[in-house]
Amino acid sequence: MQRTLLAVLGLIAFLLIWEAVPYLGLVSPLFLPPPSGLPQAFLREIQAGYWLKAVLASLEHYILGLALGTGFGVALGIATALYDKLDAALSWVVRLLRPVPGLAWVPFAIVWFGISETAATFIIIIGVFWINYYAAYGAAKAIDKDLLEVADAFGHRSTLAKLFKIVLPGSTAGILAGVRTGLGQAWMAVVAPNCSACPALASG
Amino acid sequence: MMQASSLLATEVVVVYMITIAALYGLTDTLFVQLRDRLLRWQR
Numbered sequence: 032m033q034r035t036l037l038a039v040l041g042l043i044a045f046l047l048i049w050e051a052v053p054y055l056g057l058v059s060p061l062f063l064p065p066p067s068g069l070p071q072a073f074l075r076e077i078q079a080g081y082w083l084k085a086v087l088a089s090l091e092h093y094i095l096g097l098a099l100g101t102g103f104g105v106a107l108g109i110a111t112a113l114y115d116k117l118d119a120a121l122s123w124v125v126r127l128l129r130p131v132p133g134l135a136w137v138p139f140a141i142v143w144f145g146i147s148e149t150a151a152t153f154i155i156i157i158g159v160f161w162i163n164y165y166a167a168y169g170a171a172k173a174i175d176k177d178l179l180e181v182a183d184a185f186g187h188r189s190t191l192a193k194l195f196k197i198v199l200p201g202s203t204a205g206i207l208a209g210v211r212t213g214l215g216q217a218w219m220a221v222v223a224p225n226c227s228a229c230p231a232l233a234s235g
Numbered sequence: 236m237m238q239a240s241s242l243l244a245t246e247v248v249v250v251y252m253i254t255i256a257a258l259y260g261l262t263d264t265l266f267v268q269l270r271d272r273l274l275r276w277q278r
Binding site for chain 1: 244245246247249250251253254255258259262263266267270273274277
């Protein structure tokens with residue numbers, strides 16, 4: 032209860048300071064619009080129909096991009112953790128591609144997919160893929176080798192059996208931590224095409 | 236949001252920033268509930 036109260040008080044203090052800065056003339060309202068003007072702007076967007084359209088379009092990109100980026104990232108992360116040869120083969124490919132920022136992929140997304148919904152979704156996939164890849168890779172690598180030997184002893188010798196009996200249950204917490212990080216990253220990636228001088232990719 | 240920023244309609248930009256924050260808050264809250272349910276067997 033005290034935490035909730037503190038959270039509300041913190042938010043109110045933040046809004047008051049925000050309101051005071053343009054009100055006291057410290058910054059022009061054009062540079063920092065006061066929060067008191069936001070409900071009116073929000074209502075205008077709703078009445079014009081822009082808000083709902085933008086939110087639905089963003090959600091469509093978000094859900095698809097998040098699902099595909101998470102799926103591919105987790106699958107490749109677990110595969111590289113389980114197969115040392117695959118890990119070695121991809122190690123420098125990963126190092127080459129990992130630091131490329133999502134925004135840098137925008138020109139390629141346009142060339143490959145045109146100015147389309149697919150291009151916007153692709154940027155989100157890139158945004159969440161690496162987070163999930165590393166989370167799943169780390170979680171699966173951290174599985175205790177003794178558990179895999181126990182699986183062998185109990186007759187679960189195939190890779191698929193070990194995956195479902197040991198690796199996935201043992202790495203779920205780590206994988207889900209990556210998925211949660213990806214949830215936020217995907218929203219940032221939804222906005223990325225908006226801010227990259229490519230209005231046709233914009234959804235918000 | 237892009238159109239709003241190009242028109243310097245900063246209050247509209249903030250409306251969409253808050254919209255995204257609210258959507259993130261909603262998705263994160265739902266995810267945490269799902270995660271806690273999925274990991275209940277571990278506790």
